[in-house]
Amino acid sequence: MSMDSNSSEITSMVKETLEKLESIDFRQKTDLNGYRNRFTERGWKAFLRFREGLSTSSKTSILRAELPSISRLEFNDNLDQCNVTIELNLRGSKNGERVEVTREIRLEMINEETWKIDRYESGLEREGCRESPVINSVFNGHPRVVKACPQKITLAMLVRNEADRYLPAVLQQAAQYVDEAVILDDASTDKTVEVCRELLQGIPSFIHVNQSPGFGNEINLRQQLWELAVQSSAEWILCLDADEVFEDRVVSEIRTLVNQPHIDVIGFRLYDFWDMEHYREDEFWNAHLRYAPFLVRYQSKFPYQWLETPLHCGRFPQNVTLLPSAVSNLRLKHFGWATTEDRQIKYTRYKEADPDGKYGILKQYESILDPKPNLIKWRENE
Incomplete structure (x- = not known):
């Protein structure tokens, strides 16, 4: 050689x-x-x-x-x-x-x-x-903006008919560590808005209610929520769904992640729970084996670009990972699949909205109803 x-x-x-x-x-x-x-x-x-x-x-x-x-x-x-x-x-x-x-x-x-x-x-x-040449190029010569500590954390959440599900637990925890909340209600017909107002008392909050549901085109809602958060003068945007909750130690640890000058994107692992004590892990259900962005410092000069698809478009612009990034060992629990009823509803929705697997994976859709999935016992603060 x-x-x-x-x-x-x-x-x-x-x-x-x-x-x-x-x-x-x-x-x-x-x-x-x-x-x-x-x-x-x-x-x-x-x-x-x-x-x-x-x-x-x-x-x-x-x-x-x-x-x-x-x-x-x-x-x-x-x-x-x-x-x-x-x-x-x-x-x-x-x-x-x-x-x-x-x-x-x-x-x-x-x-x-x-x-x-x-x-x-x-x-x-x-x-x-x-600075990294990549960062210089995506900002077109403009400097990154980092405000003085302590940094403000804005919770951004999309909700629809969540009053009797996991929303109360999610907001009770979030209220302990966020500085403000921006909620986009997609025409709920239950008491979701009332639950948000009650549990976010004492925290500056903005709740916008759409008059007609728009979840048939997810990208419009995600972009609308993003714009509402930006208009609130957000510094860090934490984008959670109404069925996602961190480990308890988030309350004492999240400030360490945001009160620093160099990192703009924090990735976390998301665990898909199949009941209240077990998460699923197999070929199609392994989001917890990688890190995805949930917490992003807003940079006004960054040219954000979205994945313009009506389904599975992502909660943030798809190019945020070009920003300086890091990961945290704090884990997120996702309970959106935790009951048989929820799984059946999502299975039906995905099969109707994406029958050819254009935006997702057909085999994963089919696996939603697997009668014997591989489940692993959750251990808190592991």
Whole structure:
């Protein structure tokens, strides 16, 4: 194998590995085992020592690594070892500043197709690294806006006929940590609006009531809710549905997520409950294995773009993930599937609204009525 092909292979592997392993939210447990096979035994121990040293620092939190360049890549005479110097931009909070760091790495060739990291050391560190070119381009040269702490959290929620379902529990919890609420009622025929007014007493709230239902075209409602939240001078927009509730510790932990200057999008894992104590996990029901944005800092100069579909359009503009992002280990419980009646209603709705699977997955629609789904017991604050 030539030096050029070795260089290309090493560059690709190092970039993918380091951007993943150096992106750390110290408030959550990060699974490293999937990357264990990219290290020799000695290299893995060195990396764990390095990681342990970082995780004990109280000054560092929510970091996302971006690897813009490899400044040095030198092979030995036998082309079976390579010393690499990496320059990383860590986009997150450390004493309120972004940081630029270097890592000194040595790789060893295991065979002609495999390289592994054999040494891992910290290098130089500089405060105030430059903005990502991606961020500069999407803002068209305008600066990001970050107001002084404490940051305001605005709950944005779309509701329709939720009075006797999960809405009371959702609002009782949210009232403990949000600063204001924007509610869009889609022509409810029950006491949903009254429940919202009662449970949001003492919190600045705006409740807009549509005179006729519009849920046949979800994108219109999602965009309407977004505009109502923006008009309220929102800083952070937390978009929850009326059947979604966080773990209890959200009350004490959410301020840590928003009172920082560098991250604009926070992702959470959503667990689809099939009864009040179990969530579902299988081929089609695994949203809790990935992070989705639920909490977004509004940036007035950002060119938001929506997925213009009448179904499954998303609760935020689809390009918000271009903004500086991080994840939280706070988990969201979704009870919209938790009863047989709810599942039958949603099954019928999706089959009628999307009979050809244009906006969703037909096999997932069919799986809604699976008589023996794989269910896992929920453990609070795990």
